Amino acid sequence: MAYSQSPKKAGIPREVLKWLQSLDLTFFPKNVRRDFSNGYLVAEIFSWYFPADFHMHSYDNGASLPAKQSNWSQIEKFLVKQNISLMKEIIDGTIHCKPGAAELLVQEIYTILTNRRIQNIQQVEQGFTDKAYQDQLPMVARSTASVAIKSNLSLSEVIAEPNIITNQRKVLAIIHRHIEQRKEERTQDPKRFNVKPTLGEQAVRLRPLLASEPNLQMNTSQAAC
Template identity: 25%
Template sequence: MDAELGEDALQEVYSWIDQIPLSRAKRNIARDFSDGVMAAEVVKHFLPKVVEMHNYIPANSSEQKLTNWVTLNRKVFSKLQFRVPEEVVKKLVKSSSGIIEPVLYTLKQRIEEELHRKQAVEGYSNRSDQTLPDQTHLLMHSFEKKGQAYQGELGHNPRSGYEEYSALDPKIRLLLEEKEQALLALQETVEILQMKVHRLEHLVQLKDLRIDDLTRHLEKHKSKGNAK
């Protein structure tokens, strides 16, 4: 995701962003997107139900920017089957040049895939009442055949289950995807806790340095007093 984009891909990203109404004037794309708020607005424009804008606070501080991106990863990007790595997030927060474009390019692809999937599910739902019983019967028949194959051919490698998975009703596939998203959310929670631990460790180090500095000043002051 942090790989550089070619000129055509860059122009595609810039043109795409220019067509989206955002809350701020577009000046410097690295700074504009550094706090994650405009990234949330981009997703909100195409998938309104996925984003709750009150979770994302416009910020200048690195800590709040980081919080916004972590929340995006956990609550939004996980639903689109991707996440921004921690090292990339740190560069985004610092407004590093050339980092946001690959993220937006990937985001554009995931949004388009999600819109296509939603259209497919909505189109399918119009026929689901008639076709679901038949698909359920076929799926159960497939499971029965697979069970027989396991019993009769214990030494034989079973056929991959991808064919059966692809034949599942979209609603069933959606449930499986939601389970995957829940796992991603747990992973993001672990990352948040790890980052907080690192931050606390850093604060402890700073506090120790301050204590050492004050101790040296105190000893120096005492030595001067004794000299008198």
């Protein structure tokens, strides 16, 4: 089956895309973030290498959170059984459609199953945030704090982890990151934001005297008298 999918559009290196095409999957991932989130395609990929451990009739290709949790629970049991390491953060990011998580997951699975190194690995933002996307936008179009929270904390993530304190910490971390990004923008373009130097920055700083400058120290002492 032939697929026409741009590696750039998919956010996955070309050699990984060719590998996915060779597996003749039920459907080709057109939207990587969405199509890998429920784990169905992940299970199908592993089934080609471990057919005895994967029975696709037990996996649900639905988009609901219970379907995702059921599929990934089975996959994670298999990973433990085979001593295959996939970071929990990557799996959770994929489930909740975090930016870059699914792309990194597919690349990790590719290296594990094929034992090949990727020539040009795609870099993703640490913590799977939308910072890389925001950096591409003009400053006036970048998200506010409230939009940043909506973009980086999905509803499914809140439902999956209903602990209020945990979600409050996530929100505070997003707000803190947003504030730091705004500070960085102001530092990079002080004229645009009319950033004025502080009193400390305006103050004249004297070079500390060195022990090798006795005459200067003496003159300073005499002047003080």
